[in-house]
Amino acid sequence: MNHSTSTHAPGAATSGDELVASVDTGARNPLGWQAWLIPGIAMVWSLFQLYVIQPQFWLGNLVGNSVVFNNTEIRAIHLAFALVLVAMAFPLFAKAKLDRIPWYDFLLAAAGAFVCLYLVLNADQIARRSGLPTTMDLAVSTAGLLLVGIAVYRALGLPLLIVVSVFLAYVFFGSSDIFPDVMRWAGASYGKATWHFWMQTEGVFGVALGVSATLIFLFVLFGAILERAGAGNFFIQIAFGLLGHLRGGPAKAAVVASGLSGIYSGSSIANVVTTGTFTIPLMKKTGFPAEKAGAVEVASSTNGQLTPPVMGAAAFLIAEFTGTAYTDLIVYAFLPAIVSYIALLYIVHLEALKLGLQGLPAHADTKAKSRARKMGGFLVGFLILAVLGLAVHFGLGFLRQMFPGGGMLAAMCIFLAFYILCLIIAAGRPDLKVDDPDAPLHEMPRAGQVALTGLHFVLPIIILLYLVMVERLSPGLSAFWATMAMIFIALTQHPIKALFRGGRGLGSATLQGIEEFFHGMVGGARNMIPIAVATGAAGIIVGTISLTGAHQVVGALIESLAGGSLMAMLILVAVMSLVLGMGLPTTANYIVVSSLMAPVILSLAASEGLIIPAVAAHLFVFYFGILADDTPPVGLAAYAAAGISGGDPIKTGFQGFGYDIRTALLPFLFIFNTELLLMHVEFVDGQPVATFxxxxxxxxxxxxxxxxxxxxxxxxxxxxxxxxxxxxxxxxxxxxxxxxxxxxxxxxxxPPFIAQPGSAVYQVAESVEPGTTIRLELTGTDFNNIDKRNSIFIVVRTNEGATGQDRLADIGLDFLEDGDQITVEEPFPATPFAYLSQDFDFYADEPVVLSTVQTRAERMPKEIFYIxxxxxxxxxxxxxxxxxxxxxx
Structure with a gap:
């Protein structure tokens, strides 16, 4: 590997690149007068998204407050751009020509823009009609749903379209006699259903699309510009410089490079092609079989979607759906991702041992260094980064105190100073080039020298994390400033380096910067097409659940199949998440599996006495949805890797899933042990609350x-x-x-609990310290099946009081002594246990009773089993x- 000019291996990534285009960005690139249509509209979309999130004291003052959009309008315009671009960039038919846009796609694009902008142009009249649609409203809503369905088929394929169609069919036909009683719902008129899905924010234009329009777009745009400016190649060469000379080095470098790419990447398939084009041929060169080389890249890239802060652009949806602060979610997801990557590095090491492999030739300077010098260099580098980080943090804090109104200006000045310093260092070295993995390989690059050529790529990531984690700005505003910093870098890095090198080639360097900015903006928008369409389509699924309560049907099915076993229930949910996630991009994947499966975990686990935070349940289904990317027979990431390695995609998928078994184990572990998520669960008003x-x-x-x-x-x-x-x-x-x-x-x-009869509840409450949590087992008639009696565990915290009755007076439940048993009254609405009214029929012939009261037993520490x-x-x-x-x- 060297820094000389080269290109990607000829033909090596053809099928992989085609798969990325067909799945992520659209395979059509028209010629002639149409050539600028897709890039032009994509560019306008990116500029629009930057405008609507920017602080109004900046660009808003230039254009006036009259051009201000509310959240609902932003969602509609966001989807309008997506429907227009999906019609132009994604062919409707498999045999359609890719070098021109046919006439019918112009009609579909115009129709897509119209049905979305109809909501913006008629917002006041629609608000006044409030659920009483006109004929035009019905026509627009119907056309909108059909156009979203067509867009789903084009951008995301048949699997998601089938899922969405099944949910829509359930809305319109779920009240008919063809469904069994347990699945039937009350039904809704055509007008009510279409209004629900299109004319309000309960369906297509719901929370998921809102997160896509205000958060996901900016993070995807940030990643696209960062990648286009050269950060992807920088991370790859850093990884190879550090690990390439070790046993099985290219595979280890692939793991690290994919993990670094996962910081900003929103697609495991794009991650496979971006890093795999280089890493897979080198893995094969050192002795990895084609399928294993592809599988290492697949496992690395799918795990990249689990890496904070972006997590395949699903992190913002998880935060929104669970009510978790985004900064907290990053912390919760950090440890499992790191542990998973460490284990994958070790698996690669074991494979290299089994195959008897060696590393690639180390750089001559690297060979000459002793291990102590290497470790010393690493520690010095770490200390330098730590000192810089502390200097930035405390320096900005000092400037904010000195100039209360100039904090942002001070931050910009510090960023500019560090940026110029990084470019001075980089200008003294040759620019990194994309190496040809098929070219003769003489030695690995020096990691330290590679790092010095691209330190400025790390600055926008530091800005993003600093603004989110330290300044506590909103994720959207943090992403905006990080993206603006990245745009500034893309436009200026080459001209400034040319100036520091004596001004040679300044004109071409300026054009290169403009080109990278333009292609980054266009690439970010094209990457967003399937995500925007997916979040709009997923809104139909979420809207169906809110309208019909369909998740209860799924929960009843899984409960009956699990036979009361909590572990069997989790395994069934994991399998269903894998199946539902096949063939879907990360964001759509998460929305589908979380809408159906996360409530099932929460409700069924609670009935078995396991109370877990919502974020743990959502991360559980998210992990298994992501693993669908390498699960045969659909695993799209495995097909992309096989296209590069020349191996069999099915074998690559099975091998990749074999490597990912350790990732599949993690969700089961943090469900039962939330310390792995760095969280501790406490109970407030009977509900689990997570703390660090x-x-x-x-x-x-x-x-x-x-x-x-x-x-x-x-x-x-x-x-x-x-x-x-x-x-x-x-x-x-x-x-x-x-x-x-x-x-x-x-x-x-x-045994973890000491159980006593429910009739002893007051004595137990009086015997424990105030503030102690006790577990109550309630038994009553199933609300949905009067012939069945169910038991559910709840956790309550005792209050201050002299007697047991006093300590249980304000827990949200009323108990009545009825002979030798304690009956439970129906909880009032808006109280912590109001949800029990959906589980028990409190007016059945047999009352709901308190069966047992349980307190935690004093036991030896569980850590004794580490021995x-x-x-x-x-x-x-x-x-x-x-x-x-x-x-x-």
Missing amino acids: VDFFTGLKAFLIATVAMLVFAAATQRYFFAKSNIFETVMLLAAALLLFRPGAALDMVQ PAFLLIAFVILMQRRRQTVPAF
Whole structure:
């Protein structure tokens, strides 16, 4: 690898690039007079999105307050752009020509713009009609739903269209006798349903599209400009400089490069092609079979969608749907993503050991350095970054105190100073070029030298994280300023470096900057087409659930299949999330699986006595939805990787899913142990509320989870210090499970709760300290099936008071003593347990009763089971050391 000018491997990524175009950006690129239509409209869309999010004291003052859009209007215009561009960029028919836009797509584009802008132009009249649609309203709503369906088919394929069609069919026909009683709903008129889906913000123009229009677009645009300016190649070469010379180095570099790309990427397929075009051929060159080389890239890229802060653009939807602060969500999702990537690096290392592979040739300077010097250089670099970070943080804090009204101006000045410094350093070195992975490879680049050529690419990411995490600006405004910084970098980096190099080639450098800015703006908009369409279509699913309560039908089905087993229920939800997520982009994937599956987890887990925060349930289904990208037979990321590697896509998908088993394990773990999400669950008014764990608890969770995941990876790969036999594999699995869930082992030895009859509830409440949580088991007639009695666990916190009755007086439930049992009155609306009215029939012949009251038992610490886990690991190491033929690390 060197820094000389080169191109991508000829033909290596053709099919991968075509797949990205067909899935993410649209495969059509017309010629002639139509050539500027798609780029021009995409550019206007990006400018519009920047305008509507910018602070009004800036551009708003220039154009006047008359050009201000409310949130509903922004959503409608956002979808109008998407429907126009999907008609132009995505062919309707498989055999359609890609070099021109046919006449019928112009009609579809015009119709798409009209049905969306109708809501903007007639907003006042629609508000006054309030659910009483005119004939024109019905026609526009019907046409709008049809056009969204066509757009879904074009941009996202048949799977999502089928899902959306099934939900619409349920709305219009779900009240008929063809459905069994348990699935039937009351029904709605055609006018009410179409109004619900199109004329208000409960359907297509709901929360999901709103998040797409105000948050997701800016983050995708930020990533597109960053990638176009050269950051993708910078991250790849950094990864290769650091890891390429190690055993299986290209595969390890692929993991790190995909993780770095995942910071800003919104698509696992695009991630595969961006990094895989370079990493997969080099993996094959060092000895990885085609399928394994593709599978490593697939696993790395799908995991990139789990990496904060963007998480495939789904992070903002998760925050919105769960009511979680975006900054908190980033923290919750951080540890599982890091642990997953560490485990994937270890899997790659084990594969290299099994195959007897070596790394790529290290740079001569790298070879000459001792390990101590390398470590010292790393620590010095880390300290420099830490000092710079502290200087920026405290420097800005000092300037804000000195100049209260000039905080943003001071931040801009500091950014500019650091930017110029980075470009002075970069100008003294040759620019990075995209290397040809098929060219002869003489040595790896020097990571330090590569870093010095692109330090300015890190500045916008630092700005984004600083504004979100430290300044606590809204995600949208933070993304706006980060995007503006990235636009400034794209336009100026080449001209400024040309000036520092003596002014040679200043004109061409300026044109290069303009070109990168333009293509970044256009690329960001084109990347957003399927996301905007997907969020609009997903609004139909969310609207159906809010109109019909369809998730309760799904919950009843899963509950009956699970047979009362909580673990079986989670496995069924995981499988259904995989199935529902096949063939969908990340954002649509998450909306579909979360709308149906997350409420099921919350309700069924609560009925089994497991109370979890909503964000944990949503992350559970999100993880399995993402894994659908490499799950055969649909796994689109596997097809993209196979197009580069020349391997079989089905085999690549199965191998990639094999690598991702460790990722599939993580959601089960953080459902039962929320410390892995760095959260502790407390109960406020009977509801779970998540708070952050302390530093040492978080550190312990990280260390134990990392060791457990490495051991689990060794067990699934059947290789630790040497090839593992069945006995050793079982011991490693047992050790991993003990580390992951020591509480489960403790439950087998000591019951977690002491149960007493419900009639003793007041005595129990009086015997515990005020503020103690106790668990109550309620039994009553099922609201949806009067022939069935169900039990549900709830958690309450005792209040101050002299007697048990006083301590339970304000918990939100009323108890009545009826002989030797305690009956429960129906909770009032807007109280913490009002939801019980949907589970129990409080007016049935048999009352709802308090069956048992449970308090936590005093037990030995669960961490005691770490001891047998580590003993098992040590025993396996001792047995395998005799057979070890190559170093384990």
